[in-house]
Amino acid sequence: xxxxxxxxxxxxAFEQYLRKGTLMDVSIxxxxxxxxxxxxxxxxxxxxxxxxxxxxxxxxxxxEGRIFAWDKPPATGNPGxxxxxxxxxxxxxxxxxxPKPEPIPAEPGLDPVYPELLFFPLFRLGRILSAVVRGIRxxxxxxxxxxxxxxxxxxxxxxxKDAGEITITEGSNGQRIFRSDVPAKNIPGSYAxxxxxxxxxxxxxxxxxxxxxxxxxxxxxxxxxxx
Numbered sequence: 001x002x003x004x005x006x007x008x009x010x011x012x013a014f015e016q017y018l019r020k021g022t023l024m025d026v027s028i029x030x031x032x033x034x035x036x037x038x039x040x041x042x043x044x045x046x047x048x049x050x051x052x053x054x055x056x057x058x059x060x061x062x063x064e065g066r067i068f069a070w071d072k073p074p075a076t077g078n079p080g081x082x083x084x085x086x087x088x089x090x091x092x093x094x095x096x097x098x099p100k101p102e103p104i105p106a107e108p109g110l111d112p113v114y115p116e117l118l119f120f121p122l123f124r125l126g127r128i129l130s131a132v133v134r135g136i137r138x139x140x141x142x143x144x145x146x147x148x149x150x151x152x153x154x155x156x157x158x159x160x161k162d163a164g165e166i167t168i169t170e171g172s173n174g175q176r177i178f179r180s181d182v183p184a185k186n187i188p189g190s191y192a193x194x195x196x197x198x199x200x201x202x203x204x205x206x207x208x209x210x211x212x213x214x215x216x217x218x219x220x221x222x223x224x225x226x227x
Contacts, residue, residue, distance in 0.1 A: 045069050046089035047188075048079055054161050060087050061162040066188045067092050144168070147202020148176050155180075155196050163194070174200040189214030 048063040050056045059076050068074055079087035144152060156166060160182050169177045177197050184190035190213050197205040207224040 043091040043093055044071075045092040046079075047092050048074075049088050049090055050162065051086050052162060055086070056162060057082075057085075058164050060085065062164065062183055063087070064162060064183050065185050066183075143170075144176060145174075145200055145202065148198050148200070151196070151198045151202045151204065152176075152178055155194075159194060171197060175205065184211075187214060190219075 045067055048060075048066050048068060050060055050064050052064075057076075060082070063074055063076060066074075068078070070078060073081075076082055077085075079085065079089045152166070152168070155178050159166075159180055162185075163180045163182045166178055166180045169179070171177050175197055177195065179193060179195045182192045182194065184192065190211070193210045193212065194208075195210070196207045199205055209222040209224055210218060211220040211222075213219045
């Protein structure tokens, strides 16, 4: 099979080279193998399913219940392709779904020694920005009062197993806002957002669970207290 510079496969391989530094020949070979694998499936699309336990990676949990094409997988790859992935695919026989934004995978940390930054390739820039974001989140956690940290621990323990990463933002008068999104298992694109506002003394000011439909509209708001 001849791969020309104007083919979609070549362009995708070039994009991986810019983002991750992967050699073009390696990317093209891998993409061809995935295309052959996709052609061997009985359906063109599948529904992503996880094992539903605490070992599921957040990036894979975000795919739960969503529909993908075998030849156009998400950034995580198809189920079972990523190292140690235990997710599985349910054949989908319905109408092809509309494309949805892909979840952003977590970037690996910076290497201890990186003289190649002198050339400043694009994929290194992404790693630096990711490290900065992690530092900001760590700073937000470190500025919690002991009582707020205990409340955060309770919030974390009571979240569903497939909950995404907890974000912490600063509110008024020293309050802290904890948020975490949980994808719906049966409705692709739908999710529930858990949000708790805690004051300096560690008291819960408000705690809500807001359910969003696949179109982004609010479906239901549940007020949770005493948790």
